[in-house]
Amino acid sequence: MAAEERLSDLAARREAERFVGRDEVLALVDGALDGRSDVRIVYLHGPGGVGKSAIVRAVGRRADEAGRPVVRVDGRLVGPTLEHLRAVVAPASASGSVLLVDEVDAVASLRRELRDLVLATVPATGTVVVAGRAAPDRAWFDGELQSLVAVVAVRPLDRDDARELLRRHQVADPEEVDRVVRWAAGYPLALTLASSLAATDGPVEASPAPPSAGGDLDGLLLERLGGHELRGVDPDVLDVAAIAPAVDGPLLATVLPGRATRSGVTALRELSIAEPFGARTTLHPLARAALRTRLAKSDPDRCRTLTVRIARHLHRRALGGDPSAALELATLVEDPELRLGVDPSTTHYADVPRPGDIEAMAACTGAGSTAWFARLARWCEEQPGVAIAVRRTDGTLSGMSVIGMASAMPDWAEDDIETGPVLRWLRQQGIAEEAALTHDTVILEDPDDLVARAEVVRVGNAGAMAMGAVRNPRYVFATAAVDSNYRGIAPLRYAPVEPLSRRDDERELITLSTDFGPDGIIGQMLRLVLSEQGEGPAADQPESEVPGHAVVVALRAFHDDDVLAASPLAPATGSVTERAEAARQQARDAVDRAFGPSPGDQLLRAAIERTYLDPAGGHGVAQRELHMSRSSFYRHLQKARDRVADAS
Numbered sequence: 001m002a003a004e005e006r007l008s009d010l011a012a013r014r015e016a017e018r019f020v021g022r023d024e025v026l027a028l029v030d031g032a033l034d035g036r037s038d039v040r041i042v043y044l045h046g047p048g049g050v051g052k053s054a055i056v057r058a059v060g061r062r063a064d065e066a067g068r069p070v071v072r073v074d075g076r077l078v079g080p081t082l083e084h085l086r087a088v089v090a091p092a093s094a095s096g097s098v099l100l101v102d103e104v105d106a107v108a109s110l111r112r113e114l115r116d117l118v119l120a121t122v123p124a125t126g127t128v129v130v131a132g133r134a135a136p137d138r139a140w141f142d143g144e145l146q147s148l149v150a151v152v153a154v155r156p157l158d159r160d161d162a163r164e165l166l167r168r169h170q171v172a173d174p175e176e177v178d179r180v181v182r183w184a185a186g187y188p189l190a191l192t193l194a195s196s197l198a199a200t201d202g203p204v205e206a207s208p209a210p211p212s213a214g215g216d217l218d219g220l221l222l223e224r225l226g227g228h229e230l231r232g233v234d235p236d237v238l239d240v241a242a243i244a245p246a247v248d249g250p251l252l253a254t255v256l257p258g259r260a261t262r263s264g265v266t267a268l269r270e271l272s273i274a275e276p277f278g279a280r281t282t283l284h285p286l287a288r289a290a291l292r293t294r295l296a297k298s299d300p301d302r303c304r305t306l307t308v309r310i311a312r313h314l315h316r317r318a319l320g321g322d323p324s325a326a327l328e329l330a331t332l333v334e335d336p337e338l339r340l341g342v343d344p345s346t347t348h349y350a351d352v353p354r355p356g357d358i359e360a361m362a363a364c365t366g367a368g369s370t371a372w373f374a375r376l377a378r379w380c381e382e383q384p385g386v387a388i389a390v391r392r393t394d395g396t397l398s399g400m401s402v403i404g405m406a407s408a409m410p411d412w413a414e415d416d417i418e419t420g421p422v423l424r425w426l427r428q429q430g431i432a433e434e435a436a437l438t439h440d441t442v443i444l445e446d447p448d449d450l451v452a453r454a455e456v457v458r459v460g461n462a463g464a465m466a467m468g469a470v471r472n473p474r475y476v477f478a479t480a481a482v483d484s485n486y487r488g489i490a491p492l493r494y495a496p497v498e499p500l501s502r503r504d505d506e507r508e509l510i511t512l513s514t515d516f517g518p519d520g521i522i523g524q525m526l527r528l529v530l531s532e533q534g535e536g537p538a539a540d541q542p543e544s545e546v547p548g549h550a551v552v553v554a555l556r557a558f559h560d561d562d563v564l565a566a567s568p569l570a571p572a573t574g575s576v577t578e579r580a581e582a583a584r585q586q587a588r589d590a591v592d593r594a595f596g597p598s599p600g601d602q603l604l605r606a607a608i609e610r611t612y613l614d615p616a617g618g619h620g621v622a623q624r625e626l627h628m629s630r631s632s633f634y635r636h637l638q639k640a641r642d643r644v645a646d647a648s
Helices: 007-018 023-033 052-065 082-093 104-121 143-147 159-168 174-184 188-201 215-225 227-232 235-243 249-255 262-269 285-298 300-319 323-331 357-365 371-382 411-415 420-429 450-466 520-532 547-556 561-565 576-594 599-613 619-625 630-647
Strands: 041-045 070-074 098-102 127-132 149-153 274-277 280-283 348-351 387-392 397-405 435-443 475-481 508-515
Touching (some): 007 159, 023 041, 023 149, 041 052, 052 070, 052 098, 052 127, 070 082, 082 098, 082 104, 098 104, 159 174, 159 188, 174 188, 235 249, 235 262, 235 280, 235 285, 235 300, 249 262, 262 274, 285 300, 300 323, 300 520, 300 547, 300 630, 323 450, 323 520, 348 450, 357 397, 371 387, 371 397, 387 450, 411 420, 420 435, 435 450, 547 576, 547 630, 561 576, 576 630, 599 619, 619 630
Parallel strands (some): 041 149
Antiparallel strands (some): 274 280, 387 397, 475 508
């Protein structure tokens, strides 16, 4: 009689039926398992929820089917001693064994010991798969070991695999599939959670913008990705981390002035949903999106306040020469058509031209024999820091463009019809030092796939900024053939430069330009953020005409002299400190007028004073001292702000 299937067997079979994609990773492991390659250790790394553990389990199933002895190690269950680590690795000494080490970050303090145990324990006929969030350190490549190790950055699923995963989870409605795919951004964990919600509660309420979902899905994600550990983090620090792409001490000091935040940063770093971002800390993108959605719903004014403060901080850093700050500032722009092309991507990445790229472009465009293509090829070969390649996550070339500052063009650019006339015109106008040029953006994606083509443009622009090809230009001049598709750049107010219309023997060319203003593209991004948050010059009504609004803004920025000095509450003359103090006093006076002596009024006043006026206060401090739930506190604070605005 056959043995009855156990629940563990059923769970494994169900997961195997729903596992999609990852062909390249599994092929690499298969080569190690059957000895066709020299690789014996495959090290997977990537953010939480991207599917590393699912790949590890898939490898385990394949090894089981092949009759190989499989040893499974979960780093979270390993005791913090070398003896325990040695004990769990020891069974991998059998011939042909397959050692699977998941959640390796949990034993980071024993990482070198783990490497030594792997080398001393696993036989040459064995295979090792290690998975964690961080990339492996140099210890895994010492000496000849580097010839045995393959490192794989696990990326989100592409759209086809994401749709197939939903199909296997019985999500079939085309509109529902499109919503979930856009929201989940390729993360298998998000796709699975969304499909389970759709199966039980009907359609998933997900925003078209990635990732931002309905409350139920946000709750599921926060419970799965963060759980109860979020309660141990300073709520104010967590709110900042929900909005800012990455958090560090200087940012918190600016955004939460007067607050002691060191312990909050430490607690944030220890979260399982937190990841190192250089010297800073970032939250898992899905958790960050869910937290921000929760904050925006519970207290939209608080969300606006923090967004503005974070934007001003990133603006100052970007003007100081930090290209990552400019890219992070752009992520705070909510309108996808106004993000200036610097969204982060889960499907493409920027690179320099590599061998084979020119041939790939020639084959795809059929333009290999043309003179304009030969000029583009020269840029790729001689100016790889100016020619920006965009690739899909598997390395396939998706696009190429020439992007650089006019002042950094090579001498021979004067002879190219794409750049020469523009350079000479810029010098005549006296703006060459402030201008960036881009030309011949070749996109190899399907012409009907407008989403992918837009992503190539966005990633290319981000790459140009991150790699230093452009430096906060005031003017951008884009040259292309007149039959190119300019869809999507109209919101940035590009307009044709008539004197620069021209043609050669092959193409009619047009040059469009836009002026981002004295502060350049970085200043434009800040203005966009402020405008969307109701504090910029593009707001329907100037703050000077809305005293109540100006007072509320002054309360939010109560300890920021630069913002207060520019407030309509401040006098037009005097030093920054003097103007700021005058605005600060008006805000204090408004609070005095707003609340009477009754206990209810004094409770409202306490919320305002402890949240905004007290340097050692803040939202989290006020919430705890007033003994209110998060939602009750934010409703209470909103009522207090409304009273102040009305009294003004």
